[in-house]
Amino acid sequence: xxxxxxxxxxxxxxxxxTLMDNAFRVPGTNFRIxxxxxxxxxxxxxxxxxxxxxxxxxxxxxRLKVRKRVLVRMLANVGIDVxxxxxxxxxxxxxxxxxSNVRNxxxxxxxxxxxxxx
Numbered sequence: 001x002x003x004x005x006x007x008x009x010x011x012x013x014x015x016x017x018t019l020m021d022n023a024f025r026v027p028g029t030n031f032r033i034x035x036x037x038x039x040x041x042x043x044x045x046x047x048x049x050x051x052x053x054x055x056x057x058x059x060x061x062x063r064l065k066v067r068k069r070v071l072v073r074m075l076a077n078v079g080i081d082v083x084x085x086x087x088x089x090x091x092x093x094x095x096x097x098x099x100s101n102v103r104n105x106x107x108x109x110x111x112x113x114x115x116x117x118x
Contacts, residue, residue, distance in 0.1 A: 009060045013057045013104075013108060014105055016056065017101035017102050018034070018102075020036045021036055022034050031096075033096045034099075034101075035050065036050045036099075037096040040085050040095045047082055050082075051081070053101075054078045054081060054101055057105065058074045058075060066107075066112075070108070074107055077100040077107075081094075081098055081100035
C-alpha cells in the first residue's frame with residue numbers, strides 16, 4: 001500500500017469514528033454523542049448496524065497492516081461495545097461514554113506513529 005492510500009484510509013476511519021461517536025453535542029453541555037448511541041436505542045437492529053460500522057474500522061486497520069495485537073485490542077473494544085450496548089438503557093449510556101470507534105482510531109494512529117518513529 002502506498003502512502004496516499006494509507007492517508008485516505010486514515011481519513012476515512014477518523015470521519016467514521018466521528019460520525020459514530022462524536023457527531024452531535026448534547027445541548028447545554030460539552031458532551032458529544034454519535035450515531036452509535038442514537039442507533040443503539042433501536043432494539044437489536046441498532047446494535048448490529050453500529051457493530052458493522054465499527055468492524056469496518058477494524059477492516060481498514062487490517063489494510064493498513066497494523067500489528068495483530070492492535071487488531072485484537074480493537075476487536076475487544078468492538079466486542080465490549082456491542083455486548084454491553086445490547087443491554088437496554090444501560091447499554092446506551094455505556095455507548096455514549098465508551099466511544100469504541102474513537103478508541104480504535106487512536107490505536108491505529110499510535111501504531112502508525114510507532115512505525116514512523118522506529
